[in-house]
Amino acid sequence: MLKIALCQLPVKADKHENLNQAASMVQEAASAGAQLAVLPEMFNCPYDIHCFRNYAENIPSGETVNHLSALARTHGLFLIGGSIPELVGELLYNTSIVFDPKGEIIAKHRKAHLFDVCVKNGIEFTESQVLSAGNTTTIFQTPWGKFGVEICYDIRFPELTRKMAKEGALLVIVPAAFNMTTGPAHWELLFRSRALDNQIFMLGTSPARNFQASYVAYGHSIAVNPWGQILAQLDEKPGVLIVDLDFTQIEEVREALPVWKQRRENLY
Numbered sequence: 001m002l003k004i005a006l007c008q009l010p011v012k013a014d015k016h017e018n019l020n021q022a023a024s025m026v027q028e029a030a031s032a033g034a035q036l037a038v039l040p041e042m043f044n045c046p047y048d049i050h051c052f053r054n055y056a057e058n059i060p061s062g063e064t065v066n067h068l069s070a071l072a073r074t075h076g077l078f079l080i081g082g083s084i085p086e087l088v089g090e091l092l093y094n095t096s097i098v099f100d101p102k103g104e105i106i107a108k109h110r111k112a113h114l115f116d117v118c119v120k121n122g123i124e125f126t127e128s129q130v131l132s133a134g135n136t137t138t139i140f141q142t143p144w145g146k147f148g149v150e151i152c153y154d155i156r157f158p159e160l161t162r163k164m165a166k167e168g169a170l171l172v173i174v175p176a177a178f179n180m181t182t183g184p185a186h187w188e189l190l191f192r193s194r195a196l197d198n199q200i201f202m203l204g205t206s207p208a209r210n211f212q213a214s215y216v217a218y219g220h221s222i223a224v225n226p227w228g229q230i231l232a233q234l235d236e237k238p239g240v241l242i243v244d245l246d247f248t249q250i251e252e253v254r255e256a257l258p259v260w261k262q263r264r265e266n267l268y
């Protein structure tokens, strides 16, 4: 059993306010007994291509990294630090950092699929105007087994989650920020599909919805089990969602519906 916490932060323009809000939600998560907490995509910065460079930090020397490391250490939990704009020379990445309960960085994922879309009368966004894409998949080891990390739009590329599941990931964690066009249409569907296809757990953490922001996040942080069922989901407001994950369910589901063993990779 693993107790997780999804921290649906109200992301504001003030970076320090965002860091303080993260601290108070992680504290709430720890008080509820969470052993792993997850923050949303771009949690220290408005999700706006015009902001990323101003809020960007070096990893591991930046202020946000130090803050998150101290939070993980103080509360003795695994912390998936949502994502932040990472500065590497002149390049910017959308990067998630994973801390162990001693506050050490044990993994780092750079968003591999940039959110470049144009939906008529809906959402238009072009991350590639300012961000570069990462080139690796990211898995880390925990006492419960291997977990993977991907960031938001990455979830739409099923091969990525499949690769991590094939490498043994029991759970894939997705700091995310869907919007009011694609959120209602696809958020649940994508999390349930990746969970069901791979017979693993999927977690998604979003910022809370803020109609004053240039990009209005959908919210609805979510936990899905290997049967494709939603274990719990927030609404659009700020909140901390606590969920127990029972990893024995993976074997149960894979035995009952043995599609994992029945794959015929020579055909496809």
Ligand SMILES: NC(=O)CCC(=O)C(=O)O
Residues within 6 Å of the ligand: 041, 115, 151, 152, 153, 154, 156, 176, 177, 178, 179, 182, 183, 186
């Ligand atoms: N931040 C993102 O990558 C947004 C992805 C999204 O909304 C989608 O529909 O995909």
